[in-house]
Amino acid sequence: MLSIVIGVLYAVGIFFLLRRSMVRIILGVLFLGNATNLLIFVTAGLKANGQPSFLAKTAEATKPALSDSLPQALILTAIVISFGVVAYLLTLLRKTHEVTGESDLDRLK
Template structure:
């Protein structure tokens, strides 16, 4: 599972960097999305909660073994990162729309 997830993270970073190096503003936005998702998966994988972790909060009747409980901190960090990346993408989409209204171009090299 960890090997497959590592490969997926590497592919997402590669595609994100490739899209960031393109001239189209839409592809740059997709590159930011791919990089954000790759970073979220990297944080999730580095936290070590993947295969057999139990929920962080259990019922009172469940056994309370902290060795098998997942850490809620990486999950909170990922949730915060998702919200921030959503805000960045919303800003970039607004910037793209306004730039297209003013100039009528999508290519960054033609904006000069």
């Protein structure tokens, strides 16, 4: 179920990146970022017999409901980074719009 959502998010993100409008670039980057975060969550975090990596492989998982917490830490870092990058991208696009007066990327030759 979640993998379909990820696929759709990737598709939407790339579709937006390929559009000509500037605002769409930000949307595209946001969608791609979130799709990647979900991908980390699904592939690495949600396993049927997932157990924290600091437990030995041979040890029985002490509690069945305990999940691996490392991917969540990775996601947290990735979210912070993509937040910073999107903030920079917003400023960049605003400045580009100010300097060139264009919002259509194809005319920015």
